[in-house]
Amino acid sequence: MADKKTLTFLLMDAxxxxxxxxTALRLIDIAARRGYDINVFAYEGAVYLPLAAQAKHANAVHGxxxxxxDHPLPREWVEAVxxxxxxxxxxxxxxxxxxxxDERGATESVAGVRRGSPADFWKMASTSDNVLVIPTR
Amino acid sequence: MADYLLIESRDPFESAEVGGFLDLAEGLAKEGSGVTLFLVQNAVMTARHGARPTVPHNGRVLSLAALATNGVRVLADSFSLQERGISPNRLIAGVTVAPLSAVVDQMAAGCKALWH
Structure with missing residues (x-):
């Protein structure tokens, strides 16, 4: 693809x-549908997004x-994108x-997620066409 | 001169910082940069016809219409509008409804992207 792009996103929200x-995953999904290469650096609470142990649960209030x-699970969204x-x-x-x-004990993630450091984010940013940091408030 | 994509996710009724972000958009446009302000999530509340974000406690917030007049391209996320029951036909003059893919378009085009 002649106009294939590489975009990097930094996420921080749990x-x-x-x-x-x-919104972040919507953006990533749009880029994925275009066949772009996408980097995601998950920082702080965002490391829980692909947590493998996320589970659907019953809701006693709703009965x-x-x-x-059919509770939506971010780990499924991560796998989907x-x-x-x-x-x-x-x-x-x-x-x-x-x-x-390590701080959060979020060691078990869905397949395809790897462990890294902020140095990886620097490398991602250095080799991307563009970067979007979505910070917590 | 760089082009800028400023993504506003908050509305001025919940965050006093919004005024500074809109000031930044205006300032960059006045310096000659191409500036797109993309409103997403609660930021689309600002785009409602009749919204008055320049209320006294938040007097620094510029009107979106004024930003558009000053050369800022103001877009409002169609999904966020729909989620909040805001009709695309009832927006402040100068605000254009756009899909979220407009953000990816701008990123792919190399605009400097900033999220608030």
Whole structure:
């Protein structure tokens, strides 16, 4: 693809807390559908986004079981954008900040997520066409 | 002269910092840069026809119409508008409805991107 781009996103928000997570993954999804190469550096609470242990749950207030509740899980969104990128000839390199992982015990992530350091973000930024940092407030 | 993409996610009713961000957009445009201000999430509340973000407690907030007049391209995320039940036909003059893909377009074009 002649106009294939590489975009880097830095995410900081933990899942289930803010619309920024949804917007960030929407942006990544759009880039994935275009076949771009995408780098994601997950920092601080964002290392929980691909946490493998995320599970759907029942909701006693709604009177629904886990299947009926069909709770959205960010780890599934992460897997979906990775698959979307691959399907369109791109790749998504997701790096979780190792120190942030250790602090939070977020060691088990979905397949395709690797451990790194802020130096990886610097390398990503240096080799990308553009970078967007989405900070917490 | 660089082109800039400023992404505003907050509305001035929840964050006094929004005024500074809009000032930045205006300042960059006045210096001759191409500036796109993309409103997403609660920031689209500012684009409602009749919204008055220049209320006394937030007097530094510029109007979006004034920004557009001063050369800033002001876009509002269609999904965020829909989520909040804001009709695209009831927006402040100078605000254009756009999909989120406009952000990726601008990033791919090399605009310097800044999120607030």
């Amino acid at each position: 899942p289930f807390e803010n619309a920024r997570t949804t 629904t079981d886990a299947a009926e509740e 990775m698959q979307e990128a691959a399907r369109n000839g791109g790749k998504l390199d997701w790096v979780n900040c190792g120190l942030c992982v």
